[in-house]
Amino acid sequence: MIAIGASTGGTEALRAVLTQLPTSVPGIAVVQHMPAGFTNAFANRLNGLCAIHVREAVDGDRICTGVALIAPGEKQMKVVRDGATWLVRVFDGPRVCRHKPSVEVLFESTAEAAGAKAMGVIMTGMGADGARGMLSMRNAGAYTLAQDKDSCVVFGMPREAIEAGGACAVAPLDDIPRHIIDYSEGRLRAAG
Secondary structure, three states: OEEEEEOOOHHHHHHHHHOOOOOOOOOEEEEEOOOOOOHHHHHHHHHHHOOOEEEEOOOOOEOOOOEEEEOOOOOEEEEEEEOOEEEEEEEOOOOEOOEOOOHHHHHHHHHHHHHHHOEEEEOOOOOOOOHHHHHHHHHOOOEEEEEOHHHOOOOHHHHHHHHOOOOOEEEOHHHHHHHHHHHHOOOOOOOO
């Protein structure tokens, strides 16, 4: 599975990435910092542009091939193991790193539930949300990728993740879809 986190500039960055992915891509869980009421419209807009199916997550949704689940605004979303697969839990928890939804919550839960069977991507955004969680993912054996400075609207979140040692690799926005496809086809693994 793939976990993606983004904030400032992330709506366009997510569009640039998700529209390039084939329907064979592993299931994706996304946290984009957005207020309540906007994430459903955002997911619907992306769904009309993408080959994959994109929708706002509902508690209990299974993470499955060719589907991207967007965390609802003002809710937290985490990944939990369900037998041989994973599903998302959407809940009204406290703010983490000042955010709800929080990338930290998504990444920490992905590290615990999926370990080396996951990929984490952190993209443009202000602050440090997701930096510790990306390090947890990498330490659990996941392949982790941060967007590079030049292609970010705001380099805060990726920079914090890189400085914390959480990123296996750094890439420009235009190369992120290729990394995801390479990962899904088994050509990329955590660098250690």
